[in-house]
Amino acid sequence: ADFFEITRTQFAIIFLANALVVSLELVNTAVERTVDLASTEWTDNGRAAKDTAAGAVLVSAIFAVLTGIMIMWQPKAFSALYVYFKEHILYFVLFLLSLVVALFLYLKVFRKLEKNLPTERIRRKK
Structure with a gap:
């Protein structure tokens, strides 16, 4: 809001x-x-x-x-966000760090799930 x-x-x-x-x-x-x-x-x-x-x-x-x-x-909302994060740089850094952590966890989980697919198990047996 x-x-x-x-x-x-x-x-x-x-x-x-x-x-x-x-x-x-x-x-x-x-x-x-x-x-x-x-x-x-x-x-x-x-x-x-x-x-x-x-x-x-x-x-x-x-x-x-x-x-x-x-x-x-x-555009007004983008301007307001820019001003907010410019004034609260720590929040911006924490936001960026949360994106990095989320991406890391997503990729880790995705790779783990991919290894458990039946086609991957079949390929590894060959």
């Missing part, structure tokens, strides 16, 4: 756009794992199923980004 002016409806739209991305990512994961369990060999149908599910995630992610830009593009 201090920086951005967002109505409840706009907030709900942003929330739904993000929920759509996460939901389709879950569906994509389910499709990929189902295809991996169904066959250990690469097939055109399996590839098409995986590509289609990944495409749905991509389309929803683009939609979410564009929705966020349309709602959050408020």
Whole structure:
């Protein structure tokens, strides 16, 4: 409320756009794992199923980004944030550090999950 002016409806739209991305990512994961369990060999149908599910995630992610830009593009808010962080440099540094930690944790978890996929276990056995 201090920086951005967002109505409840706009907030709900942003929330739904993000929920759509996460939901389709879950569906994509389910499709990929189902295809991996169904066959250990690469097939055109399996590839098409995986590509289609990944495409749905991509389309929803683009939609979410564009929705966020349309709602959050408020130059006055950006100016207010700049002034705030300029006056509170420690908060800015902590914010940047939190981004670095979040990225590190995300990459660590992603790599761990990737190693446990059935296709990765099959590749390592060969």
